Amino acid sequence: MSSRQALTKIGFSATSRRREQTLDYDLLMRVYGEAPGLPSDKLKHVLMFAAEVVGPRGIVFAYDEAQNLADHAAAKEFPLGLLLDVFKSIQRREVRFMLVLSGLPMLFPRLVDSRTYAERMFRVLQLERLDEASSREAIVRPVEVMRSPVRFDAPAVAAIVEASRGYPYFIQFICHEAFAMMVQESDGRFVVPARDIVRKLDHDFFAARWSRATERQRELLLLAARVEREEVEEFTPAELVEASRTGGGKPFSSSGVAQMLAALTEAGLVYQSRSGAYSFAVPLFGGFLRRQGELAAPPPPQPAGERSKRAGR
Structure with missing residues (x-):
């Protein structure tokens, strides 16, 4: 924020003398550093401090591409859980803050996986294709x-x-x-x-998304692009297993498909709808995959007579 406000010195003391200071990143970091407690406590302190300055107008926190937020238990890093915990606490205090997250369809399942109460924190709006x-x-x-x-x-x-x-x-x-x-x-x-x-x-x-997949995962993705029902842009594990048996390559087992779809979901390449079917996480990704399949496919065989004609030219 860049608006200037008449602020008390750092903290919540009402008796300290007033001075003018910009509510900027440096100031908020100083408030964070001086606040006691865990990182979540420090963040709450900073947000409450900002709320006192802004007053009844409130603040909107907008986060685009939020599907990239994820907890990493192995590294003991929980940025998504921290965000949800802090704003849940702020909501209880009825502070005029609004958190707006936008992202691909796997965003909401990731929120719920991180904190089950996230389903009650948000109003979900599905942005459909334009007519x-x-x-x-x-x-x-x-x-x-x-x-x-x-x-x-x-x-x-x-x-x-x-x-x-x-x-x-x-x-x-x-x-x-x-x-x-x-x-x-x-x-x-x-x-x-x-x-x-x-x-x-x-x-x-x-x-860039294609490069995230392993060779075997790419085989499954190409298969999914072939069986994808374009009108609804989805496919099922059973369809993948059945198509792999007639595709000419190494077939996939049901358990293998389930494990690979879970890995592709974790990588942000597919997601599971509530109906149990899967879709590509990025719109039109199936068309890209079909173009890759066409590039990789060998040219159709030519009749012997046609080959001899071309050879004689």
Whole structure:
């Protein structure tokens, strides 16, 4: 925070003389260092100190990509549990604080795994894909508001809607790349280089997640991408076992699939819905995997006559 407030000296004494000081990181760290007790006690002290300064307006704590928060018992590090414990205590004091966490679908299960009472702490909002009309508005409205000379024509808008599947992040990514990579045609219109954008999306967004998996896990992920029901974007362990028996590779057992899905869930690559089915943790990851499978697949055999014709050219 950067607003200046008339603060008492560090602590809660009402009799100390007042002085003006910025409520900044250095000050809050000093309050933390001087507070007694465990780290959780120190954090509560800092938050209550900030609450007194801010007053009735309250504070919103917003944490994006919160699915990356996790406890690590082996290393004796519990950042997620600490966060929940501190804010649960603050909630009991009815301080005007709001904690907003946003992240991928595995976020809420991780909260509950860390502290079972987390289910009562939060109101969960599922942000679904945009429908076609909203997707189109998200594409064309910003350039209209900014009065940009660049305009997407109807085919380009339709292509972006189809490629993004209505996910806001991908609409943003594709539109940004389209502006950066557009090629002007002779008639003055702009063409969205869809293939180049998908390649960049694969490299910048999906590849890092793909690199987390072992070779055997990659085999299972590719198999999941093949059996994924795209309309609901999910698959079941039984479908994976059955598909592995007809895929030509080394089949997976039921127990092997269960163990591997648990490991992939821990790695943040898949998550289990309440129905018991699994989905890829990142939207459109199945499409990326299918493209990887196509690249890895050998070319189809050619008839002998066709091979001899090409050899004679």
